[in-house]
Amino acid sequence: MPHFNEQKAVPVTDNNNPGFYHYAIGDAQVMPISDGAMTMALPDGLVKNAGRDEINAALRAAFLPEDKLTIHFTPVIIRTGGKTVLIDTGNGASAFAASKGAVGRFATNLKASGLDVGAIDCVVISHFHGDHLNGLLTVDGKPAFPNAEVLVPAPEWAFWMDDGEMNRVPDGRAKENFANCRRVFTTGLNGNVRQYAWDDEVAPGLRAVATPGHTPGHTSFTLTSGAKSLFIQSDVTNNPALFAVHPGWHLMFDADPVLAEATRRKVYDMLAHERMRVQGFHYPFPANGFVEKTSDGYQVVPAPWLGEV
Amino acid sequence: MDLSRRQALAGAAALAAAPLLSSRAAKADAPVAGKQVAGIYRYKVGSYECTSINDGARSFPMPDGFVTNVPKEQALSAAEASYMPKGMVTVPFNPQLINTGKKLVLIDTGNGPVPNAPVGMLLANLIAAGIDPKSIDTVLLSHLHPDHTNGLRTADGGLAFPNAEIIAPEVDWAFWTSDENAAKASTPIMKNYFANVKKTFAGITDKVSRYAWGKEVAPGITSIATPGHTPGHTSFAVASGDQTVLIQSDVTNIPEFFMRNPDWHVAYDADPETAQKTRHKFYDMASTEKATVVGFHFQFPSIGHVEKDGAGYRLVPAAWNPTI
Numbered sequence: 352m353p354h355f356n357e358q359k360a361v362p363v364t365d366n367n368n369p370g371f372y373h374y375a376i377g378d379a380q381v382m383p384i385s386d387g388a389m390t391m392a393l394p395d396g397l398v399k400n401a402g403r404d405e406i407n408a409a410l411r412a413a414f415l416p417e418d419k420l421t422i423h424f425t426p427v428i429i430r431t432g433g434k435t436v437l438i439d440t441g442n443g444a445s446a447f448a449a450s451k452g453a454v455g456r457f458a459t460n461l462k463a464s465g466l467d468v469g470a471i472d473c474v475v476i477s478h479f480h481g482d483h484l485n486g487l488l489t490v491d492g493k494p495a496f497p498n499a500e501v502l503v504p505a506p507e508w509a510f511w512m513d514d515g516e517m518n519r520v521p522d523g524r525a526k527e528n529f530a531n532c533r534r535v536f537t538t539g540l541n542g543n544v545r546q547y548a549w550d551d552e553v554a555p556g557l558r559a560v561a562t563p564g565h566t567p568g569h570t571s572f573t574l575t576s577g578a579k580s581l582f583i584q585s586d587v588t589n590n591p592a593l594f595a596v597h598p599g600w601h602l603m604f605d606a607d608p609v610l611a612e613a614t615r616r617k618v619y620d621m622l623a624h625e626r627m628r629v630q631g632f633h634y635p636f637p638a639n640g641f642v643e644k645t646s647d648g649y650q651v652v653p654a655p656w657l658g659e660v
Numbered sequence: 661m662d663l664s665r666r667q668a669l670a671g672a673a674a675l676a677a678a679p680l681l682s683s684r685a686a687k688a689d690a691p692v693a694g695k696q697v698a699g700i701y702r703y704k705v706g707s708y709e710c711t712s713i714n715d716g717a718r719s720f721p722m723p724d725g726f727v728t729n730v731p732k733e734q735a736l737s738a739a740e741a742s743y744m745p746k747g748m749v750t751v752p753f754n755p756q757l758i759n760t761g762k763k764l765v766l767i768d769t770g771n772g773p774v775p776n777a778p779v780g781m782l783l784a785n786l787i788a789a790g791i792d793p794k795s796i797d798t799v800l801l802s803h804l805h806p807d808h809t810n811g812l813r814t815a816d817g818g819l820a821f822p823n824a825e826i827i828a829p830e831v832d833w834a835f836w837t838s839d840e841n842a843a844k845a846s847t848p849i850m851k852n853y854f855a856n857v858k859k860t861f862a863g864i865t866d867k868v869s870r871y872a873w874g875k876e877v878a879p880g881i882t883s884i885a886t887p888g889h890t891p892g893h894t895s896f897a898v899a900s901g902d903q904t905v906l907i908q909s910d911v912t913n914i915p916e917f918f919m920r921n922p923d924w925h926v927a928y929d930a931d932p933e934t935a936q937k938t939r940h941k942f943y944d945m946a947s948t949e950k951a952t953v954v955g956f957h958f959q960f961p962s963i964g965h966v967e968k969d970g971a972g973y974r975l976v977p978a979a980w981n982p983t984i
Contacts, residue, residue: 367983369697387982414950414965414976421979456982464697592979626743635979641743653977654743655750656960658716659778660696 370460372637373660376628377576379431379556380660384461385636386424386441386486387454393418398593399601399608406593413592422590424482425638426457427583427630428466429574432555435466436473437496438572438583439632440486444495457486458495471499475553477585478504478569479511479532480604483632488539502553503536505546507568512536525606562587562618564611565604571618581639582629587611587618589633591651595619598648619649628654698788699781701961702984706900708880709759709984711789714960715770715811716779717752719745727917728925728932735917735924742916751914753807754962755782756907756954757789758898760879763797766821767881767896767907768956769811782811783820796821798878800871801828802909803890804836805928806856808956813860827877830870832892837861849927886911886942888935889928895942905952905963911935911942913957915975919943922972943973952978 370385397420398406407417415421426439440457447455461468474496477483489495510516517529536544547553549561549570562571565586572583588594589602598615601608622629622642630639631651640653699714726749727735736747744750758765770782786793799821802808814820835841842854861868871877873885873894884895889910896907912918913926922939925932946953946966954963955975964977 368701368981369699370982371697373696385980385982388980415979423979423982452983636982637980652743653959655717656699656714656752657778658696658699658714658781658960 367456368636370456370636371464372656374637374639374654374657375579375660376574376581377556377579379429379574379576381574381581381630381639382428382430382464382466383425383630383637383639384428384457384464385638386426386460386482387450387452387456388421388423388635389450389453390419390421393420394603396603398597399603401597401600409593409596413596415592420590422482423633423635423638424454424457425630425632425634425636426483426486427632427638428461428471429554429557431557431574431576434472434554435470436475436554436557437471437499438475439477439483439585440474440495442482443485443488443490445490446485454482468496469498471496473502473554474499475502475547475557475559475572476504476507477571477583477632478566479507480528480566480586481531483585484531484535487535492539494540494543501540501544502547503544504559504568504570505548506563507566507570508544508546510567562614564607564609564614565602566606569611569614580627582618582622582627584618584629584631586632587615588631591631591634591649595642595649595651596645620644623649698785699960700785700789701963701980702789703905703961703963703981704903704984705758705898705905706880706903707761708898708900710898710905711757711759711791712954712961712963713755713757713770713782713785713789714962715753715755715782715785715807716777717750717960718777718779719748719750721747722749723927725927728927730921730924738917738920742914744916749914751957752959752962753779754954754956754958754960755808755811757786757791757796758878758881760900763879764791764795765798765800765878765881766796766824767800768802768808768909769799769820771807772810772813772820773815779807780811783814793821794823796824799824799826800878800881800896801826801832802895802907802956803829803893804832804857805853805890805910806860808909809860810856812864819864826864826868827871828868829883829892829894830872831887832890832894833868833870835891837865850930886938888931888933888938889926890930893935893938905954906946907954907956908942908946909956911939912955915955915958919966919975920969920972944968947973 372383374381410417424441426441429436442454444455444458511532520526549559552558556575558573560571563569571585574581605611619642623644640651643650701712703710739749753770755768755770771779773780836857845851845854873883877883880900882897886895887893895909898905918924929935943966947968964975966973
């Protein structure tokens with residue numbers, strides 16, 4: 352027996368968990384990258400058509416703490432047809448300090464994966480909320496991906512970049528989002544983006560799918576390679592413990608909650624029926640799994656973790 | 661032009677329209693993914709820092725009698741319903757490291773070095789977690805099956821954790837080291853288990869001490885009797901501050917089968933009837949207490965909660981915490 356006669360400080364490399372993960376869809380490789388997770392007090396009015404008691408019951412049922420909400424953020428890199436494509440960018444590096452390190456972790460995790468920002472050929476944006484857009488810029492407000500073309504959904508651009516639409520909304524979160532779109536696209540990227548339409552193949556095997564409701568131009572994607580396919584849902588649901596389980600709940604962040612619900616049911620019925628793997632921006636890392644129908648909603652079953660690529 | 665399956669699936673529109681993403685960037689092909697990220701996941705229990713360490717996962721064609729008391733077709737449908745490759749069953753392996761602040765305790769050791777198999781990743785993942793195998797103080801074994809003990813050895817037969825005391829459940833130790841019991845073993849599985857214990861512990865039996873059930877076997881770690889899978893099979897409660905997690909070990913093999921169907925018997929059980937009773941008792945307790953349960957054969961990071969679901973139980977995996 353060796354002697355341990357004093358307290359031993361055991362070194363750990365850092366206090367983070369792995370922030371990237373690889374899996375294959377046919378010949379394509381998919382790498383979810385965590386931007387972190389934010390836990391906040393349960394906001395009043397989070398769900399327009401369910402009260403705090405109902406939300407707490409759902410949290411309890413998912414073994415999550417009551418009166419709190421955790422939002423996970425997971426952009427994804429797709430290597431397909433010789434291209435390296437990033438879908439959504441997270442909260443941005445400047446969110447790291449503001450959140451005391453809870454979010455804004457994407458750039459660090461990307462680097463840990465061995466991939467340089469310069470290796471990204473293309474950034475595809477699903478919709479124009481800050482948690483998807485803000486990583487397009489560095490802390491200094493410069494383009495974060497120097498070699499990437501930025502692709503944006505045409506219907507999203509038409510809505511958020513329209514000054515008339517901006518002037519019609521009252522002051523508040525929506526108005527701020529219009530301003531943020533201009534900060535990122537006009538000031539930061541100097542308008543240097545390309546618009547894509549729904550049903551376009553935005554990269555080899557990667558097709559844009561109309562899933563409006565959360566925002567007017569909200570977009571999901573299908574990745575197809577060989578006989579395999581993956582649905583990249585973006586924000587069809589937020590945290591699945593609440594919004595897949597209760598597909599009829601209307602999230603305060605949805606622009607058109609009735610349309611968002613119709614989209615959600617259509618997409619999740621399809622995913623459950625096809626047993627198609629799904630990657631979800633707001634699922635807990637590594638943010639992919641399968642959808643099962645329950646008696647009154649859906650349940651996301653995480654995909655098995657594999658120790659090899 | 662040769663129509664690939666992908667193009668056929670993508671439809672005629674895809675052929676007509678070139679991808680939006682032009683090939684203007686004159687760069688080399690996109691680099692392919694390298695190694696998988698290290699299978700390590702840290703979580704706190706009070707002041708203890710715990711790490712779930714993935715030893716890998718085996719996918720293999722489901723053998724006859726993998727589930728001994730239901731027809732193979734039924735087990736195959738359960739596998740397919742759980743998104744396992746058709747005809748296959750996938751079994752993951754997840755040892756746990758507990759850093760009490762004073763001691764580093766490793767609970768179970770994985771499969772050890774196995775050539776050409778996607779297992780035996782414990783050492784590499786430990787090192788990726790910043791842990792020198794020489795710094796492990798205690799190896800705590802839940803039972804003496806190869807996927808829990810064989811990581812004690814390195815590929816050259818040396819000791820993977822040279823400075824660690826090894827502690828094993830006294831009931832399992834007595835059972836598996838008995839030549840009399842070995843002589844009575846009737847199935848290839850059981851014969852292999854006895855032979856493996858002999859081989860793995862050859863020359864190091866003096867390093868092994870034995871623990872009893874219901875004892876604090878390491879700081880904050882209490883042994884819980886959960887026999888059946890093996891005679892001395894043991895689970896653990898790890899407690900620090902006001903928090904506790906239950907390390908169940910092999911109360912179930914894969915939960916997709918044996919938690920959903922607690923009366924199914926896996927081929928590896930020494931006493932399946934006792935294992936079944938243990939399973940019900942353990943999961944009734946875990947679901948009532950809403951306990952956090954860590955399972956050696958759960959999907960990595962192998963942490964969740966158990967809820968009652970009809971005649972069985974369901975595992976609700978814990979949400980991944982990016983920081984601890």
